[in-house]
Amino acid sequence: MGEAANDTVRLLWGPPAKPTRGPKPTLSLERIAAAGVEVADAEGLGAVSMQKVAALLDFTKMSLYRYVPGKTELIALMVESAVDEPPAPAEGAHWRGQLTAWAHHLAASFTRHPWLLDATVGPRVPGPKELAWLERVVAALDGYGLTGAERMDSAVLLAGHVRGIAEQARAVGPNGSPEAELLAALGTVVHRHADRYPALAAAMAEPGGHDQALDFGLDRILDGLAALIDRRTEPRPPR
Amino acid sequence: MGEAANDTVRLLWGPPAKPTRGPKPTLSLERIAAAGVEVADAEGLGAVSMQKVAALLDFTKMSLYRYVPGKTELIALMVESAVDEPPAPAEGAHWRGQLTAWAHHLAASFTRHPWLLDATVGPRVPGPKELAWLERVVAALDGYGLTGAERMDSAVLLAGHVRGIAEQARAVGPNGSPEAELLAALGTVVHRHADRYPALAAAMAEPGGHDQALDFGLDRILDGLAALIDRRTEPRPPR
DNA sequence: GAGTAACTGTGTCTCGCGGACACTGTTCAT
DNA sequence: ATGAACAGTGTCCGCGAGACACAGTTACTC
Numbered sequence A, B: 001m002g003e004a005a006n007d008t009v010r011l012l013w014g015p016p017a018k019p020t021r022g023p024k025p026t027l028s029l030e031r032i033a034a035a036g037v038e039v040a041d042a043e044g045l046g047a048v049s050m051q052k053v054a055a056l057l058d059f060t061k062m063s064l065y066r067y068v069p070g071k072t073e074l075i076a077l078m079v080e081s082a083v084d085e086p087p088a089p090a091e092g093a094h095w096r097g098q099l100t101a102w103a104h105h106l107a108a109s110f111t112r113h114p115w116l117l118d119a120t121v122g123p124r125v126p127g128p129k130e131l132a133w134l135e136r137v138v139a140a141l142d143g144y145g146l147t148g149a150e151r152m153d154s155a156v157l158l159a160g161h162v163r164g165i166a167e168q169a170r171a172v173g174p175n176g177s178p179e180a181e182l183l184a185a186l187g188t189v190v191h192r193h194a195d196r197y198p199a200l201a202a203a204m205a206e207p208g209g210h211d212q213a214l215d216f217g218l219d220r221i222l223d224g225l226a227a228l229i230d231r232r233t234e235p236r237p238p239r
Numbered sequence C: 001g002a003g004t005a006a007c008t009g010t011g012t013c014t015c016g017c018g019g020a021c022a023c024t025g026t027t028c029a030t
Numbered sequence D: 001a002t003g004a005a006c007a008g009t010g011t012c013c014g015c016g017a018g019a020c021a022c023a024g025t026t027a028c029t030c
Helices: A002-012 A029-043 A050-056 A071-082 A095-112 A115-119 A128-140 A148-172 A178-192 A198-205 A213-233 B002-013 B029-043 B050-056 B071-082 B095-112 B115-119 B128-140 B148-172 B178-192 B198-205 B213-233
Strands: none
Touching: A002 A071, A002 B178, A029 A050, A029 A071, A029 A115, A050 A071, A071 A115, A071 A128, A095 A115, A095 A128, A095 A148, A095 A213, A115 A148, A128 A148, A128 B198, A148 A178, A148 A213, A148 B148, A148 B198, A148 B213, A178 A198, A178 B002, A198 B128, A198 B148, A213 B148, A213 B213, B002 B071, B029 B050, B029 B071, B029 B115, B050 B071, B071 B115, B071 B128, B095 B115, B095 B128, B095 B148, B095 B213, B115 B148, B128 B148, B148 B178, B148 B213, B178 B198
């Protein structure tokens, strides 16, 4: 594992490793990552295998190992390739507007590539673009009296929320999808056990869709952050 | 998949399916799930295979299929077995205190069984205990003027936050663990590219540990919810 | 210009995985 | 007593990641 971490870091961050002798490589990390993304977009992350990715490029499975140490690193490259560039800082914009745009863009990324949710669980090394998303939150919160730890924690808070919403959106899925059936099963279960889950049954029985889940949580979080910032920037003397 | 959903629902919720003829089953869903949890606790979710679980019970792999339709269902049972009962409603306690306790208990669950993070990604059918966690949040927020959708969204918000923190905690890991090495690699990377991630580098350079990440985010969320509840329970006439 | 070291892509092999299926042995209802 | 329903086993298949040895290709060095 210790070596694997270094391998991943070198692949995502390192110098492109310029060799001179031998035949020119026909493939490239970019093409391989793109092929992996194509498979994952079409059939999900579970369908991504060395064989399938190689076949899509008209190559043998083993040739991929000339470029990528293993599947873990391939997926890391796929993530880095699929994730968008974070939205531009928007000079002069208020922190709240910046973070709102940030969250919406991130949510759109997850919608475009639902498998990102599967690929970004567990400890791993982030790529440059992924880290840039974190940077944007911390930068947007600079200068309001928050400590470094608090700014980082805010980023985790926001990212966790967007992630949760994306997961929920995936569970609902488009109408007629296999995911929609799971949701229907859940509704049936709750309704049948309404005595054990009275609050849940009541909440689900109310009309009105919850398509606003992203903005709802976002507004709560930002309200909470605003309250903290107010306290920090207008330090009333402790009574 | 449509049938698979029904299978899972029957296993998690359904009647225990009482047959009468034939030999008594030696195993039980509970024992199988417990064995799976044991493997996952020790070696992670990736190490859970039919073979390993069966071997731990001194049985053949195929005998498990007499009890469980497939690995998906096994993992669903493991989740339901590993997750704690949500904390008791605490009669008369304020919603804020209830939700705080809720979040802390949930975080403790993730700490005890880190593989729960891996097992609870993607669309799936929740078990009774898992659903009870959701019920507690919605119930705690009953009667403050929030709509059903808002109460549900609040639950997703809270769960997402706890999840994010648990994931972060796992990425840090205990000292000397393989995960800690990943974190060290991240620190090195940020420091080396401080020009591209100035805010991040500055935030990480500040002293003070961020062990308070769970409570920090929790306080922000609850502050935000409190503000909304205030607005709803003291409805100032619209100007 | 010849030799050789470095490199690319391939074919073959192993091991572990999930799961299908046929089979033996056991138990209970009739 | 008999036969249906059920429990556990053994064997088989396809697919997955990856190790390894190999042949073909290229560029540096003498």
